[in-house]
Structure formats: structure tokens, C-alpha cells
Amino acid sequence: MTMLEVEGTKASSFNEREFQITTVARMIEDGRSYWVTGGGTPIFAILLGQRRYAPNAQYITEDGVIAPEPMLPFEPIMTMVASRPSYRALAWGTMNTAGNHAQLGYMDYGILNGLQVDRYGNINSTLIGSGKEMRHFGGPGGADSIAANCWRIILMTDQEKRKFVERVDFISSAGFLDGTPNARERAGLPRGTGPWRVVTPWAMYDFDDERRMRLIAIAPYVTVEEVLAECEYPPQVAEQVETLAVPTEEELEVLRSQLDVQGQATGVRSGWVTLEGDKYVRQTGD
Amino acid sequence: MRILAEGTAPYLPVDPDGFREYVREHKSRALEPKLLSAQEAVARFVADGDYLVYDCNYLQRGPSILIREIIRQRKRDLWLCGKFTYVDVGLLIGAECATKVDCGFFYQGKAIDRAIDEGRLEIYEYSNVVMTLRLQAGAMGLPFLPVRSLGGTDGFSQSGAKLIEDPYTGQPITIVPALNPDVALIHVHQADQYGNARVFGTGIAHEESALASKKVIITAEEIIDTEEIRSDPGRTSIPYYAVDAVVHAPFGAYPGTCQGYYGSDTAHVIECFGAVSRDGVAQYAEKWISPFATDQEMLDKLVGEEKLSQLRANETITEGYRP
Numbered sequence: 160m161t162m163l164e165v166e167g168t169k170a171s172s173f174n175e176r177e178f179q180i181t182t183v184a185r186m187i188e189d190g191r192s193y194w195v196t197g198g199g200t201p202i203f204a205i206l207l208g209q210r211r212y213a214p215n216a217q218y219i220t221e222d223g224v225i226a227p228e229p230m231l232p233f234e235p236i237m238t239m240v241a242s243r244p245s246y247r248a249l250a251w252g253t254m255n256t257a258g259n260h261a262q263l264g265y266m267d268y269g270i271l272n273g274l275q276v277d278r279y280g281n282i283n284s285t286l287i288g289s290g291k292e293m294r295h296f297g298g299p300g301g302a303d304s305i306a307a308n309c310w311r312i313i314l315m316t317d318q319e320k321r322k323f324v325e326r327v328d329f330i331s332s333a334g335f336l337d338g339t340p341n342a343r344e345r346a347g348l349p350r351g352t353g354p355w356r357v358v359t360p361w362a363m364y365d366f367d368d369e370r371r372m373r374l375i376a377i378a379p380y381v382t383v384e385e386v387l388a389e390c391e392y393p394p395q396v397a398e399q400v401e402t403l404a405v406p407t408e409e410e411l412e413v414l415r416s417q418l419d420v421q422g423q424a425t426g427v428r429s430g431w432v433t434l435e436g437d438k439y440v441r442q443t444g445d
Numbered sequence: 446m447r448i449l450a451e452g453t454a455p456y457l458p459v460d461p462d463g464f465r466e467y468v469r470e471h472k473s474r475a476l477e478p479k480l481l482s483a484q485e486a487v488a489r490f491v492a493d494g495d496y497l498v499y500d501c502n503y504l505q506r507g508p509s510i511l512i513r514e515i516i517r518q519r520k521r522d523l524w525l526c527g528k529f530t531y532v533d534v535g536l537l538i539g540a541e542c543a544t545k546v547d548c549g550f551f552y553q554g555k556a557i558d559r560a561i562d563e564g565r566l567e568i569y570e571y572s573n574v575v576m577t578l579r580l581q582a583g584a585m586g587l588p589f590l591p592v593r594s595l596g597g598t599d600g601f602s603q604s605g606a607k608l609i610e611d612p613y614t615g616q617p618i619t620i621v622p623a624l625n626p627d628v629a630l631i632h633v634h635q636a637d638q639y640g641n642a643r644v645f646g647t648g649i650a651h652e653e654s655a656l657a658s659k660k661v662i663i664t665a666e667e668i669i670d671t672e673e674i675r676s677d678p679g680r681t682s683i684p685y686y687a688v689d690a691v692v693h694a695p696f697g698a699y700p701g702t703c704q705g706y707y708g709s710d711t712a713h714v715i716e717c718f719g720a721v722s723r724d725g726v727a728q729y730a731e732k733w734i735s736p737f738a739t740d741q742e743m744l745d746k747l748v749g750e751e752k753l754s755q756l757r758a759n760e761t762i763t764e765g766y767r768p
Contacts (some may be wrong), residue, residue, distance in 0.1 A: 164649045174576065185504055198461060210705075216649075218685050221529070221573060221574075222529075222647040222648065222649060223647050223648075224615075224644075224647055225743040233717070234708065234709060234711060235711060235714065236504055236531065236709075236714060237504075237505070237702060237709055239505065239647070240501050240505035240506050240647055240648065240649065240702075240704065241505060241644070241702050241704060241709075242646070242702070242704045242705055242762040242766070243762065245646060245647055245704070246762055247764075251646055251647045251765070252647065252654070253577070253647065253648050253649055253650055253651070254528075254529065254557070254573060254574055254577040254648075254649045254650055255578065255650060255653065256572070257574070258574035258577065258578065258594075262592075262593045262594075268735065269553075271702045285548075285599070285600065294558070295553060295557070295561060295568060296553050297548075297550050297551055297552060298527070298549055298550045298551065298570065298571075298574040298600075299549070299550065299573075300529070300549060300550030300570070300572065300573050300601065301550075301573045301594055302570070302575060303572030303573075303574070303575065303594045303598065303600065304572060304573070304575070304594045304596075304604060305594070306575040307593055307594035307596070308593055308594060328601075329599045330597070330598040330600070331572075331598060331599070331600055332572075333594075333596070333597045333598050336597045342597065343596075344595060344616070344617070345597075345617055346596035346597030346601075346608065346617065346619070347596035347597075347608055347616070347617045347618045347619040348593060348594065348596050348597065349593050380752060407707065429691075
């Protein structure tokens with residue numbers, strides 16, 4: 160079964176990062192609110208989703224911009240506290256505006272990035288390794304509050320063995336913590352929240368009744384075995400693993416010519432995929 | 446009150462009564478002119494060992510002129526509020542001005558890696574909003590504030606947070622210590638000579654930072670007449686009595702953007718990332734900071750009026766940024 164199919168001309172060539180962004184764009188639910196991290200792929204996913212499928216989906220950023228109609232494209236790094244991303248918003252606030260509104264339950268979804276994710280959807284963006292080998296990264300930023308307080312969390316990360324682990328080296332942003340029932344509530348987090356989907360350039364995961372990450376769909380250019388080979392800790396696998404639909408030319412036109420015109424998000428470490436005969440094939444050796 | 450779990454990190458001691466007494470003693474409630482140069486303001490109000498908060502950052506309506514001045518004056522042993530910040534932490538650590546950071550988010554690079562390896566940097570783990578809520582608590586004169594995030598994370602264990610049983614609901618709740626920094630640096634669009642300040646557009650925690658901090662330096666793109674403040678009081682973001690110094694600083698956020706006034710200098714922005722990334726802060730400072738007695742001299746000689754006019758022209762959006 161193909162999942163998240165949309166109308167349009169199937170693209171014959173695209174890169175894996177574009178595939179990941181169009182997948183999340185198609186998941187955007189109209190009429191809902193999203194708190195998206197300012198940099199990277201989440202903002203492009205919501206903007207593409209709004210333009211193609213969900214015109215009444217709204218988003219907020221960490222600097223308290225509520226429901227903007229941003230002037231595109233953004234300049235490098237200037238995705239918050241800058242005039243273009245906050246253009247024609249309905250309201251301007253500050254970081255505590257975003258934090259408090261999510262804490263109140265106004266944010267249906269959070270979309271964020273992470274360095275490493277584990278079987279219970281805990282996210283690491285703080286450090287990798289331990290002892291002498293330990294390397295510190297930038298910290299959770301807004302992701303801790305997004306992961307704690309939005310009703311449903313969509314994590315966009317890479318499909319790499321060192322990133323899909325049994326237990327993250329450091330929990331920066333809470334998933335289902337140790338996976339026991341009500342672990343989040345026992346840690347003071349709001350009831351009824353938690354990880355919902357994980358989307359990589361190769362696959363999509365949900366969380367089963369025991370809060371364990373579960374593979375539910377793959378890209379047409381990889382096999383389940385290939386995906387599992389890029390998980391240090393094997394996730395649960397759904398009885399029926401579906402195939403995610405490829406990007407359309409119409410989506411790529413918006414993404415490439417309006418949104419990520421400088422390839423800031425899509426150009427990063429991403430392999431190309433082309434249609435050869437009736438098969439989508441990853442270009443290896445990149 | 447039952448404590449269910451607690452982090453182990455040191456945090457700036459919490460003392461709301463002490464802060465009130467500081468305010469009573471040191472914060473003038475009279476309307477007094479406070480205009481100073483950046484050099485005088487940093488010399489007088491930033492001391493070695495201070496806990497420092499700056500609002501926004503070096504690239505986005507931050508007090509970049511004062512970050513450079515701190516590096517120029519070789520301040521030492523600062524404790525940074527490292528939230529919503531890209532290169533500032535790396536610049537201040539690379540320049541050996543800071544030794545502690547409360548981490549929300551900052552751009553990590555070899556300049557910081559080396560400080561960690563050499564054992565001259567301690568990092569305590571929070572997140573962006575948790576830090577602005579700590580400032581909120583500090584700005585309310587309270588000892589702590591409950592928050593609905595951070596709980597259950599490893600950041601919690603390496604912070605000053607505690608998990609307690611909420612005496613009202615009986616449910617577990619995380620509390621974080623109020624933050625009352627020694628000094629706040631805030632770049633604004635307009636201010637009068639007394640420190641009544643206007644921020645246009647979004648920000649991170651300028652009001653909270655100003656009210657929570659003992660010493661407050663405002664840098665302003667424009668100094669306006671107090672009559673203008675009085676003609677539109679709803680525009681005042683920060684009232685004068687929270688402010689100790691006002692610095693007239695056109696292009697004070699350079700190389701960053703100041704919304705509605707000018708865009709960022711992209712080439713310089715990338716140079717900053719490079720400096721932090723490859724541990725090249727010393728060379729960065731030798732180029733942009735130390736050859737000049739003041740920031741104005743740097744803007745005049747190294748950036749030039751043509752470039753500055755271009756950055757002003759690049760900022761085509763003005764809606765929302767002018768009274």
C-alpha cells in the first residue's frame with residue numbers, strides 16, 4: 160500500500176531530504192496549530208504543507224511569532240527575530256509567549272529536529288559519547304518545551320545507525336522516557352502528550368501501545384532490511400509496512416523555487432534518487 | 446514540601462529579598478540622564494565574575510556592540526545565560542571572557558570544545574524556554590517558578606531544577622530557580638536618555654531580562670525625546686527605573702539584523718560561524734575588535750558607509766517597526 164499519496168506529477172528525480180520534507184508536508188493537518196523549530200527542515204515542511212494541502216494550518220516560532228505570512232525566502236540563519244519570517248503575523252510576542260501558549264495546550268503539533276533518538280522517542284541534541292570521548296553539542300534550544308507541551312510530536316531526523324539507538328546518550332527533550340506507563344506524568348509533564356511520528360529520509364515510525372517506536376512505512380528506494388541496518392537498536396516493525404509516495408514536481412517547484420532556494424536544508428548530506436524504468440533508485444557513492 | 450528528584454548543578458544563588466534590597470539601594474527612581482558610551486557602560490557595569498544575560502544574540506537584534514566591548518576590555522570569568530544564541534557563547538569563550546554557561550542553545554564549535562577539554566568551561570543544562578522562565582521568575586521577584594518541561598530529561602539532572610509534589614494538585618511538578626543576573630545587555634530600537642526603551646517586533650526575553658537583572662545596559666538604535674515616549678506610552682517595553690545605562694548605538698546589532706532597521710551582513714555572519722567553528726576567535730577579534738578603540742571606528746573604517754547603507758536598504762519590511 161502506498162501511503163500519503165497526493166495529486167500531481169510524480170517527480171523523476173529528487174533528493175532524500177526533499178523526500179523527507181514533502182512527507183511531513185503531507186502530514187500537516189488543516190486547521191491545526193504547529194510549533195516548529197525555526198531552523199532546518201521543520202519550517203520548510205509546514206510552509207510547504209500550508210501552500211499545497213493545509214491553507215488553514217497555523218504555526219508559531221520560538222520568538223513568539225504567531226501565524227505569520229512570511230516573506231520568502233529567508234536569509235541564512237535569519238529564521239527568527241528577523242523581519243522576513245515574522246512578516247504579516249497575527250501577533251508578535253517573545254519566547255515566553257510561545258512557551259506559555261504550548262504549556263496551555265494551544266499547540267496541536269510540534270515539529271523538530273534531533274541528533275539522536277531512542278526506542279521510546281527520547282531526543283538527544285546535547286552530547287554524544289561519554290568520558291574523554293564526550294562531545295558537547297548545542298543543547299535542546301526550544302525542543303525541550305516543544306517535546307513536552309505540544310500534543311503530538313513529529314521528529315525529523317536522519318536514518319543513521321548511530322542516531323537510532325536503544326538509549327540516547329543524553330535525553331535533551333522528553334519522549335516516553337523509560338517507556339513505563341505515565342512516565343511523562345510522573346516527571347511533571349502534561350498528560351496526554353508525547354512522540355507521535357518520526358520521519359527520516361528513508362522511513363516513518365509511530366509508537367505502539369507500549370510506547371515503543373515502530374516502523375510503519377519506508378521510502379520506495381529502500382527495503383525494510385536496509386532501514387533496519389541503519390538502526391543500532393531494532394524498532395518494532397508493523398505487520399504491514401507501507402510505501403511512502405514520492406514527491407511531486409509541484410511540491411519540488413515550491414520547495415526549490417520559493418522555500419529552500421539556497422538549498423540550506425535540502426542540500427545537507429542528502430543522496431539523490433532517480434526513477435530508472437519503474438523503480439526509484441538511490442544514487443550511491445555520494 | 447516533598448522533593449521527588451533534583452538536579453545537581455550549581456545555580457546562581459536565589460535571593461529575592463536580597464534583590465529587593467539591591468533595587469532599593471541602587472536603582473534610581475528619579476528621572477536621571479543615563480547616556481554613556483559603550484566603553485564607559487561596560488567598564489562601569491560589567492564586572493569580572495558577573496552573571497551575564499544578553500537578549501537575542503549577536504546575529505539577531507543583540508547587543509553585539511557590547512559583546513565586542515566586553516572582549517575588548519578583557520572581562521573574565523563571566524557566567525553566561527546561553528539561550529537562543531548562536532555565536533556569542535563561542536566568541537566570549539574563545540576570547541576567554543566566560544567560564545560558565547547555562548545552556549539553552551548555542552552554536553558549538555572547536556572554540557568551545559577546546560575550553561571544555563582544557564577544563565576551563567562548565568556547562569549546566571537547561572533549555573531556551575526554561576531559561577526565559579527562570580528570568581520570568583526573577584522578574585516577578587519570586588524564588589522559583591513551576592515549569593511543564595525539562596522534567597525527566599538528563600538536562601534536569603544536570604541543572605538546578607527540582608521535581609516536587611505540587612501542594613495544590615498533588616501531581617509531580619518541576620520547579621526551576623529564579624534567575625537574577627548581575628547584568629543584562631539589551632539592544633532596542635529606541636530609548637530616551639532615562640532608559641525608557643522600545644522594542645519593535647519579536648524578542649526573546651527583553652522585559653524579563655531587564656527587570657530581573659541588577660545592572661541593565663540598553664543600547665539603542667535611536668535616542669528619542671521623552672515627549673515621544675509620553676505620546677505613546679503603550680510602546681514602552683522597558684521602564685526607565687530598570688535601566689542603569691543607555692548607549693546610543695546605531696548599527697549596535699551589526700553584523701546581525703535589527704528588524705525594520707537593517708538586515709544582517711551575511712558575509713560577516715558566516716565569518717562568525719567560522720571563527721567559533723574552527724577555534725579562530727582570536728583572529729576574529731584581531732580583525733574586528735582590537736584594532737579599534739570604539740565600535741564606531743570599526744564601522745567607519747572596516748565596514749564603511751556604503752555597506753551600512755546597503756544593509757539599511759536590504760531591510761525592505763518596515764510594517765510594525767515604526768510608531
